[in-house]
Amino acid sequence: MNAQPSSHVDAARLQRRHQALAAIGATAAGGVDRQALSAGDAQAMALLVQWGRERNFTAALDAVGNLFLRRPGSQPQQPAVLSGSHLDTQPGGGRFDGSYGVLAALEALEALEDAGLPCRRGIELVAWMNEEGSRFAPGMMGSAVLSGGRTLAETLAVADAAGVTVERALQQVKQALPPLDDRPFGTPVHAYVEAHIEQGPVLEQVGIPLGVVSGIQGKHTFRVEVRGEAAHAGTAPRRQRRDALLAATAMVQAMSAEFQDEADLTKFTVGRFTVFPNAPSVVPRQVSFSIDLRHPDSAVLRAASARVAAICAAARGPCEVQVERLVAADAVTFDAEIRARIHTAAERLGVTRLDLPSLAGHDAGLVSQVAPSGMIFIPCHLGITHHEQESAEMEHMVTGARVLADVLYGLAR
Amino acid sequence: MNAQPSSHVDAARLQRRHQALAAIGATAAGGVDRQALSAGDAQAMALLVQWGRERNFTAALDAVGNLFLRRPGSQPQQPAVLSGSHLDTQPGGGRFDGSYGVLAALEALEALEDAGLPCRRGIELVAWMNEEGSRFAPGMMGSAVLSGGRTLAETLAVADAAGVTVERALQQVKQALPPLDDRPFGTPVHAYVEAHIEQGPVLEQVGIPLGVVSGIQGKHTFRVEVRGEAAHAGTAPRRQRRDALLAATAMVQAMSAEFQDEADLTKFTVGRFTVFPNAPSVVPRQVSFSIDLRHPDSAVLRAASARVAAICAAARGPCEVQVERLVAADAVTFDAEIRARIHTAAERLGVTRLDLPSLAGHDAGLVSQVAPSGMIFIPCHLGITHHEQESAEMEHMVTGARVLADVLYGLAR
Numbered sequence: 028m029n030a031q032p033s034s035h036v037d038a039a040r041l042q043r044r045h046q047a048l049a050a051i052g053a054t055a056a057g058g059v060d061r062q063a064l065s066a067g068d069a070q071a072m073a074l075l076v077q078w079g080r081e082r083n084f085t086a087a088l089d090a091v092g093n094l095f096l097r098r099p100g101s102q103p104q105q106p107a108v109l110s111g112s113h114l115d116t117q118p119g120g121g122r123f124d125g126s127y128g129v130l131a132a133l134e135a136l137e138a139l140e141d142a143g144l145p146c147r148r149g150i151e152l153v154a155w156m157n158e159e160g161s162r163f164a165p166g167m168m169g170s171a172v173l174s175g176g177r178t179l180a181e182t183l184a185v186a187d188a189a190g191v192t193v194e195r196a197l198q199q200v201k202q203a204l205p206p207l208d209d210r211p212f213g214t215p216v217h218a219y220v221e222a223h224i225e226q227g228p229v230l231e232q233v234g235i236p237l238g239v240v241s242g243i244q245g246k247h248t249f250r251v252e253v254r255g256e257a258a259h260a261g262t263a264p265r266r267q268r269r270d271a272l273l274a275a276t277a278m279v280q281a282m283s284a285e286f287q288d289e290a291d292l293t294k295f296t297v298g299r300f301t302v303f304p305n306a307p308s309v310v311p312r313q314v315s316f317s318i319d320l321r322h323p324d325s326a327v328l329r330a331a332s333a334r335v336a337a338i339c340a341a342a343r344g345p346c347e348v349q350v351e352r353l354v355a356a357d358a359v360t361f362d363a364e365i366r367a368r369i370h371t372a373a374e375r376l377g378v379t380r381l382d383l384p385s386l387a388g389h390d391a392g393l394v395s396q397v398a399p400s401g402m403i404f405i406p407c408h409l410g411i412t413h414h415e416q417e418s419a420e421m422e423h424m425v426t427g428a429r430v431l432a433d434v435l436y437g438l439a440r
Numbered sequence: 441m442n443a444q445p446s447s448h449v450d451a452a453r454l455q456r457r458h459q460a461l462a463a464i465g466a467t468a469a470g471g472v473d474r475q476a477l478s479a480g481d482a483q484a485m486a487l488l489v490q491w492g493r494e495r496n497f498t499a500a501l502d503a504v505g506n507l508f509l510r511r512p513g514s515q516p517q518q519p520a521v522l523s524g525s526h527l528d529t530q531p532g533g534g535r536f537d538g539s540y541g542v543l544a545a546l547e548a549l550e551a552l553e554d555a556g557l558p559c560r561r562g563i564e565l566v567a568w569m570n571e572e573g574s575r576f577a578p579g580m581m582g583s584a585v586l587s588g589g590r591t592l593a594e595t596l597a598v599a600d601a602a603g604v605t606v607e608r609a610l611q612q613v614k615q616a617l618p619p620l621d622d623r624p625f626g627t628p629v630h631a632y633v634e635a636h637i638e639q640g641p642v643l644e645q646v647g648i649p650l651g652v653v654s655g656i657q658g659k660h661t662f663r664v665e666v667r668g669e670a671a672h673a674g675t676a677p678r679r680q681r682r683d684a685l686l687a688a689t690a691m692v693q694a695m696s697a698e699f700q701d702e703a704d705l706t707k708f709t710v711g712r713f714t715v716f717p718n719a720p721s722v723v724p725r726q727v728s729f730s731i732d733l734r735h736p737d738s739a740v741l742r743a744a745s746a747r748v749a750a751i752c753a754a755a756r757g758p759c760e761v762q763v764e765r766l767v768a769a770d771a772v773t774f775d776a777e778i779r780a781r782i783h784t785a786a787e788r789l790g791v792t793r794l795d796l797p798s799l800a801g802h803d804a805g806l807v808s809q810v811a812p813s814g815m816i817f818i819p820c821h822l823g824i825t826h827h828e829q830e831s832a833e834m835e836h837m838v839t840g841a842r843v844l845a846d847v848l849y850g851l852a853r
Binding site: 226227244246248259260261262263264265266270272273275276277279280283287291293294295296297298299300301302305306307308309310311317319321386387388410412413 | 639640657659661672673674675676677678679683685686688689690692693696700704706707708709710711712713714715718719720721722723724730732734799800801823825826
């Protein structure tokens, strides 16, 4: 058995860095508020650049604000191996979502240095710009532009609630950073591996410290507009009413029944439901509602998605209904070789693991369109995420970083 | 056949007064914005007092702001006959709702004067304070205090959105009026008759110029709070969710089905439906919604009302539900003798009429608790009301005033 970097993963260092990063944007309740391209996000990026420079890793920024730290390989013409996650958080986010994947990748790079293991390929840590999508919508902007799913121009033009564009916010971030190399889009990527907390309860429930992520469930979203007619609650007879709320609630109930599956894999959510004029004695003239529909199998998801408009039309009664599909992201299946490499590395370390799908979206899903990709999950407490009480065990963080280090080494050596 | 005041109803005078009143608070779109105890309302009251003084009618104000113009009778110890409606409007109200009943009563009093017909009883025109309830909630405040349904103290303490109380607004109104007599609460009332536009489409549809109102349908209202648990739309399995929106929409659909009656008399409306946190990718943790339930038959209404909590509980799934009844106003049946008098007066004038219930609430419903009461409806175009396009034909306004004049004379002579 060859020397592996996992033996040089340093739990104390990982913990120090985790605490240092969590201090940037720390909230009173123990969480983190560090939204994309904020002053806190810039400060976190600057800290990462500093940690990289201490190990002679080159820092680079691409035009959309993705940050890279590069450990060079002996054959610079070979595409590099990428690993990382994101530094931004939800407004009331936790200390692990995103940060853990960035720090696990850094720990892997440092372990390789400490072990004195040169590689043929470079390995790059990446911190993707705006994964969360809370300040600038939608999320996963940085990986979407790198993988060709969105244009740079449309992304730079997106504004936050205060009217500040991504372009302007990115300029401010750059002013807070030392001068960095430019990293051109289209730079080939050999493979991408992302470590992340599970954001679900499964690993904790079954007592397994590592998840080998099979893929990311697909997600289709819709906006439904139901139009009826306002009327006096006391005088308009039922048969003459065009009650938009009665129609919309019938649609929601019909879809809820239609999308129930015994295996409980389909996720159907109406999270936003807004009524006009929303007055107790007025029959509603309009309802707008959202649909979020997810399934790990793209074929099943597409079939369900294709039925949405017909179900709404059948339940509309005397109202009009318009169904607009906003997002149609198919399910992602991660690269079989990467998954096998994660299993092998874990096996060699004696780490038990579980194959499981990711129910939340991740940058890895988009990167998988341009390079073989995979993900490692570690357990998080009760599946709580996007919340200040998000938590994970240092023991699991170390295990994930050890497996990641060996996988990256295997891909790059 | 005796002389009747109806022959002295003066269409030109009624039209002039209608136009003069509609000019106070007139909106650009042809409607009226003259909310309760506003400067416009005070100006309308002052105009009414002036018109009364021109005919030597005594003006009086009670402690809650109801305005009275009295044509004295020959036997002052006999309780007077009352007739009127209200001068206040919705913010974007029309020129007929309320105003017509006030002007029809004034026209009746003037016709009696013009005809030189003395009466045993006094006849009082009344303009009720705050029927609409748009500035100060709830509506029908003036008639509620007079009939004992609300206390004077609680009513004077009600504040508008700007924090101005009824008491303060009433002081300002008094400053805009000449000194008026005080009218004590508890003054006996012999009978009350109110003329009003139908606020529904029936009379126009059947081509009948006069409605003899059988009563006012009852109204029960509720606030329902459904509590579940917020969860991630992508990760929370259906069986573990406590989706407040799914539960609330099931409740609405269950009630809608349960309250459908073949005769289309039950009015079931969910006008307000508010979702928390109302975000597309978050399973809703709470929904608050209103129920407005009406029926002309109190027994039927009470039975339906009594089922609301059980239907909501049965449909709550894994959520919690709290049902609070806010209003429980039984149906009102107007006095049989008053209704017969309206029929007789109309018959003598050759006016066809229809018995019909009022689906909207009116001050007459409250006054009926302290005196025999009734209502006369005239057609309004398409049933449009609480709207600047509210309209009624002058021909019908005159017919209504003629019938009203003869009915009042019959009650007071």
